[in-house]
Amino acid sequence: MSARRDFLLAAIQGQGPAARVSTASAARLMAASPWPTTGRNTARKDLGALVARGVLRVVETAGQHSYQLSTKEATTMVARTTPPEHGTMRGWRSHRRLKTPACEPCLTARREDGRAKEAARRASAGQQAWNQGMVGAPKLASTPRTEQxxxxxxxxxxxxxxxxxxxxxxxxxxxxxxxxxxxxxxxxxxxxxxxxxxxxxxxxxx
Structure with missing residues (x-):
């Protein structure tokens, strides 16, 4: 039963993040599944279970019920299907989030980011050493003088x-x-x- 519902969810996701399905259209989606004889009653139960799981939501229009991916599920789907900005740290984080192998441009961006952070850390440490452990601009000792x-x-x-x-x-x-x-x-x-x-x-x- 869980496998059948997972198949139905994947089929709905394949329609796009904003697609709406009815019990009839859900039954038609199941025609290409290992459960091709799924009828409207079974589809209705599976849709209700997916709503309870939090991956679908009920949409009512003119007294008619339909089902749509929940906001969270749709957002996750868009994130998964949106190509990452390769060669940037955002692209690197996208690989990490989606658990996909990082491409070479993103690996290069990660290495450069690491080197920049290390250089900044060393510069900060050097400044603190110059200022005797203090950060910020060093304070110069005032020198007494006369204007004339x-x-x-x-x-x-x-x-x-x-x-x-x-x-x-x-x-x-x-x-x-x-x-x-x-x-x-x-x-x-x-x-x-x-x-x-x-x-x-x-x-x-x-």
């Missing part, structure tokens, strides 16, 4: 003084910069002057 140096001559243009205004001062020059070549105190003043010259070399305004 009190040392006389710091920031003097080289055009105004070809020699250092004070002992130990350094000359800061960035090729192509709109910032003039200047003398600065060694240390923070020279760093700030070099940064300013580099910004103005790329057209930035300061």
């Amino acid at each position: 140096c009190s040392v006389e001559g710091c920031g003097t243009a080289h055009a105004d003084s070809v020699v250092a205004p004070q002992p130990g001062m350094v000359l800061v020059a960035v090729p192509g910069s709109r910032e003039p070549v200047r003398w600065y105190c060694a240390g923070w003043c020279a760093v700030r002057g070099a940064a300013l010259a580099e910004v103005r070399a790329i057209g930035g305004a300061a």
